[in-house]
Every structure is written in structure tokens, then in C-alpha cells.
Amino acid sequence: MKHYLIALLSCSLLSACSTTVSESLQRVSDPDIPTNIRLFVGQDLGSVGGLEEYNQGYVDYFGVPAGVTIYTSLESLEGLTSKVNYGAGDSHADLYLTSSSFDDVDIAMGLNLVNQLDKVNSGQLDQNLAALSDWIKRSNRKVYLRIGYEYEGAWNGYEPEAYKQAYRHIVSTLEKAQTSNVEYVWQSSGYEEDRDNLLRYYPGDGYVDWMSYSYFNHDPKEAGKETLQLAREKNKPVMIAEVTPRGADLLLDDGEELWKTWFVPFLAHIKDNQDSIKIVAYINALWDEQPMWEGQGWGDSRLQANLYLATKWRRTLKREGWEVKTTVAPPPIFILPDDYEERKQARNKNQEALIPDEKQSQAEDAIPKGNARIYPDSAAVGGQGIAYIYQEGDGLLFKEVTQSNYLIVRYASERSGTIGLAVNGIRKYDLQFESTGSWVGNYNTIELMVDIPNKSDVEIIWNDGDSALNIDYLVFDRR
Known part of the structure; x- marks a missing residue:
């Protein structure tokens, strides 16, 4: 799972610092702000389609979007001039440059900087920046460079000052190289x-052309809330750079129900913020068959795999006037796999098991402590759990539980180890657990005999030496 840590620190001097560094930057060209929302699609060759060797993707069923999304890292620039597959589908961006189908189709490039900030800031990667500049110029189209995307996510490990310095260095270097077709x-x-x-x-106003955020199973009223507000204050357009209904299986799930529960709220989020949102980048992937994401509960977000959703999607694009390059009419028929019925039955059975039971004390209904936060996960009962229990002070408090002598804890964790169980403020038990292989998607249970008096306050608590885990629910039982 992508672990997310909210660091409650402030930077009162940021505005003044931002103004200073912004004024020192000479920009080659001004950013272009679209009138209508532009649709981008990604994030690997198979998901996008529209090429000779990749002909079952989004483009083959819906047409060519206004842009495509790609990923690389500054350290190796993988996937630009040659084909690579690091477990998330084939990537080879040059194929878009040489295919006439993708002429004038823009690119949103995710630039990974994990474990590279020191190298960027010391100038060790300047040669790679020169090569990146050359590639962007050669692309002969607009490239939206997402520098160190999801910058505040704890899974990336970006130290704020080092990140800002690296961001500014990248922008300054590309500008000095007269890279006129890039926006940051x-x-x-x-x-x-x-x-x-x-x-x-925040690296400064002069270094940011677009503000952006991801949208998976976010609360549509809260998603990107502060980013949107900052964008309005600073007069910046907004890109939703990664969009997918995480955990949904568009091949197997009921399309009408999914449209109501995920797509309608997402489209309402866009409409509520249409003054700012100008680019939406949908990830049209069979996540569960890609090794990088397997077992993490991402699902299957291919729009062409569900006739109801495909029809609604086409109508929405036309009605809302989203910018695309071409459309497909009539669309081809999506061929269902031979084992479709068996897979659908198994999916329905699994979904039934995720309906909350009255015996279960759901983690999201407890009181989080420290950094513990609710997170969405379709493999969790009720679709939510509690994550980020990984450092001193983190915990999850269940108030006045029933008398019990048997405890069940449903959890997910990439690690094996122990976590504490406190009863009325005193740590009484060490809960031993084995890794489930990922932070989301795969769950296991801890079961043990306990002695918990009636109306006790019970807390899952992290102390020094414990291991991190995410909690779905607890069952306080008597046997």
C-alpha cells in the first residue's frame, strides 16, 4: 500500500522564499491553459493501445485521447527510447512519437525521484537532465512534467527542503536548455x-505551471481539497493526474451500480471544481495481472471491459465536451474471457464476504491515535480500514467493548512482527502476525485467547520495537 503520512508542520517563511526564487527564474514560454477539460489516458502501452503490438487498449475501443501518461525516473530515463517492463506493463514512449495515430497527442510524464534527490541537487544527474530535455524537444508536443509526483506521500520519502531544491534545479536546468514545450x-x-x-x-509560484493530485477511492468532497484551494489562490490550472476506481473489477462488477457509486461522485467532483480542473488522466489498466500491483486490490479499471460503463463513458465525453483527438464509431465488441462465468461467481462470493457483520468492530468506527487514518480498500470489509499504525503514539481505540475471552484481528501488512494490545491503558498482549505480502488487498487474521472485562477500553497500540500493520476489524468474542 502507498503509506501516507501527514506531517503537521508549518512553514511561515515559505511565501517570502517562494517569491524570491520565483523572480530569479527566466521562463522560455508561458503555459497554455485549455478552455475545456482534456482527457489523458495511461499508463502503459497495453492500457492505452492504438499500436500494432498493443491493440486491445483504450484507444482501440474509444479513440485517441488528447494525451497519454508515461513514467520514467531521472536516474535512468527508462522507457523513453527503449522498451522496459518493471512489473506495470510495457513502456516505450518513443512509440507514441513515431506513430501517426498519436501525432499532436500530448504527454503527461511522471518523473520519479525516489532516492535521487541528493544526486539531483549535487548535479550528478545533470547529464540525464540534458538527455531529458533533448527527448522532450524531439517529442514535438506538449509534455506535462510531474516532478516527484505525490511529493508528500510517505512511501516516496521526500524530505521537503531537498525536494524543493531538486524541483527547482530540474526546472531551471530545462529552462536554461530552452525546453519550450514543457510545463511543470x-x-x-x-x-x-x-x-x-x-x-x-512548494517550490515557488514561478516553478509551478499546474497543480495536481491523484483520485482513487477518495472522498469526492475532500479529494485534493487544499490543492484546489491553493490553485485558485495562485491562479494555476489543475490536473487530476491519476484517476482509477481502485478495487473495482469493471469486467466482473455490476456496471450500473459502479457508475452510481464511483463514476457519478467523481464526475460531480469535477463539475464542482470545473473552474480549476482542466486535465483528467484516467488509468485504464488490468492492474491485478501486473506483478507490481498484484495482490494489492487495485482491480481492473478497463472501461472497455464493461458494456454499460463503456456506453455511459462515451455519452459523458460527448455531453461534457471533453477534448479528445478521435472517437471510434461503431466501437468494437469486447470479447469476454472463456472463464468469465466462473470468475464472476467467485467475485460475487468474495464480495458477499465483505459485507460487515454485527460481530465485527470496524476499524474505521474506532478512535484513531497519532498518525492512524482511514484508508479505502475494496478488499476490506465495508471498503475501509485504518492504516499508518507504524510509529510511537499511533493506535486505534475501541471504547467500552463487551466482555470477551477471544479476540480476532483482521489485518494487512508487508511486514511480520508484533503489535501491542492495551486494556484500559495498560499493554496486556503482544499480537504476533505474519506478513500478508502487501498493505492492502490481502488480509489475514490474528486470533488469541484474552481476558477483557466488560466495558473495557481496548487499544491496538504501536510501541518501540513493534511492526507496522493496517487494521480492517476486530471481533470481541466469548467461546
């Missing part, structure tokens, strides 16, 4: 945004 994107994760925390990573 500052992208958050979009989860539970804290304004002061976001601003700790």
Missing part, C-alpha cells in the same frame, strides 16, 4: 490534505 506539474496524493504540510513542499 506539482502533484500531491490528494488524501487528507493539510495545507501547511503541502506548502512545505
Whole structure:
């Protein structure tokens, strides 16, 4: 799972610092702000389609979007001039440059900087920046560069000052190289945004053309809330750079129900913020068959795999006037796999098991302590759990539980170890657990005999030496 940590720190001097560094930057060209929303699609060759060897993707069923999304890292620039597959589908951006189908189709490039900030700031990667500049110029189209995307996500490990310095260095270097067809994107994760925390990573007005965030199973009223507000204050357009209904299986799920529960709220989020949102980048992937994401509960977000959703999507694009390059009419028929019925039955059975039971004390209904936060996960009962129990002070408090002598804890964790169980403020038990292989998607249970008096306050608590885990629910039982 992408672990997310909200650091409640402020930077009162940021505005003054931002003004200073912004004024020192000479820009080659001004950013272009679209009139209508532009649709981008990604994020690997198979998901996008429209090429000779990749002909079952979005483009083959819906037409060519206004842009495509790609990913690389500054350290290796993988996937630009040659094909790579790091477990998330084939990537080879040059194929878009040489295919006439993708002429004038723009690119949103996610530039990974994990474990590279020191190298960027010391100038060790300047040669790679020169190569990146050359590639962007050669692309002969607009490239939206998402520098260190999801910058505040704890899974990336970006230290704010080092991140800002690296961001500015990248922009300054590309500008000095006269890279006139690039626009710079500052992208958050979009989860539970804290304004002061976001601003700790802000490189300055002159270095940011677009503000951006991700949208998966976010609360549509809260997603990117502070990013949107900052964008309005600073007169910046907004890109939703990663969009997918995480956990949904568009091949197997009821399309009408999914349209109501995910797509309608998402489209309402866009309409509520249409003054700012100008680009939406949908990820049209069979996540569960990609090794990087397997077992993490991402699902299957291919729009062409569900006739109801495909029809609604086409009508929405036409009605809302989203910018695309071409459309497909009539669309081809999506061929269902031979084992479709068996898979659908198994999916329905699994979904039934995720309906909350009255015996279960759901983690999201308890009181979080420290950094513990609710997170969405379709593999969790009720679709939510509690994550980020990983450092001193983190915990999850259940008030006045029933008398019990048997406890069940449903959890997910990439690690094995122990976590504490406190009864009325005193740590009484060490809960031993084995890794489930991921932070989301795969769950296991801890079961043990306990002695918990009636109306006790019970807390899952992290102390020094414990291991991190995410909690779905607890069952306080008598046997």
C-alpha cells in the first residue's frame, strides 16, 4: 500500500522564499491553459493501445485521447527510447512519437525521484537532465512534467527542503536548455490534505505551471481539497493526474451500480471544481495481472471491459465536451474471457464476504491515535480500514467493548512482527502476525485467547520495537 503520512508542520517563511526564487527564474514560454477539460489516458502501452503490438487498449475501443501518461525516473530515463517492463506493463514512449495515430497527442510524464534527490541537487544527474530535455524537444508536443509526483506521500520519502531544491534545479536546468514545450506539474496524493504540510513542499509560484493530485477511492468532497484551494489562490490550472476506481473489477462488477457509486461522485467532483480542473488522466489498466500491483486490490479499471460503463463513458465525453483527438464509431465488441462465468461467481462470493457483520468492530468506527487514518480498500470489509499504525503514539481505540475471552484481528501488512494490545491503558498482549505480502488487498487474521472485562477500553497500540500493520476489524468474542 502507498503509506501516507501527514506531517503537521508549518512553514511561515515559505511565501517570502517562494517569491524570491520565483523572480530569479527566466521562463522560455508561458503555459497554455485549455478552455475545456482534456482527457489523458495511461499508463502503459497495453492500457492505452492504438499500436500494432498493443491493440486491445483504450484507444482501440474509444479513440485517441488528447494525451497519454508515461513514467520514467531521472536516474535512468527508462522507457523513453527503449522498451522496459518493471512489473506495470510495457513502456516505450518513443512509440507514441513515431506513430501517426498519436501525432499532436500530448504527454503527461511522471518523473520519479525516489532516492535521487541528493544526486539531483549535487548535479550528478545533470547529464540525464540534458538527455531529458533533448527527448522532450524531439517529442514535438506538449509534455506535462510531474516532478516527484505525490511529493508528500510517505512511501516516496521526500524530505521537503531537498525536494524543493531538486524541483527547482530540474526546472531551471530545462529552462536554461530552452525546453519550450514543457510545463511543470506539482502533484500531491490528494488524501487528507493539510495545507501547511503541502506548502512545505512548494517550490515557488514561478516553478509551478499546474497543480495536481491523484483520485482513487477518495472522498469526492475532500479529494485534493487544499490543492484546489491553493490553485485558485495562485491562479494555476489543475490536473487530476491519476484517476482509477481502485478495487473495482469493471469486467466482473455490476456496471450500473459502479457508475452510481464511483463514476457519478467523481464526475460531480469535477463539475464542482470545473473552474480549476482542466486535465483528467484516467488509468485504464488490468492492474491485478501486473506483478507490481498484484495482490494489492487495485482491480481492473478497463472501461472497455464493461458494456454499460463503456456506453455511459462515451455519452459523458460527448455531453461534457471533453477534448479528445478521435472517437471510434461503431466501437468494437469486447470479447469476454472463456472463464468469465466462473470468475464472476467467485467475485460475487468474495464480495458477499465483505459485507460487515454485527460481530465485527470496524476499524474505521474506532478512535484513531497519532498518525492512524482511514484508508479505502475494496478488499476490506465495508471498503475501509485504518492504516499508518507504524510509529510511537499511533493506535486505534475501541471504547467500552463487551466482555470477551477471544479476540480476532483482521489485518494487512508487508511486514511480520508484533503489535501491542492495551486494556484500559495498560499493554496486556503482544499480537504476533505474519506478513500478508502487501498493505492492502490481502488480509489475514490474528486470533488469541484474552481476558477483557466488560466495558473495557481496548487499544491496538504501536510501541518501540513493534511492526507496522493496517487494521480492517476486530471481533470481541466469548467461546
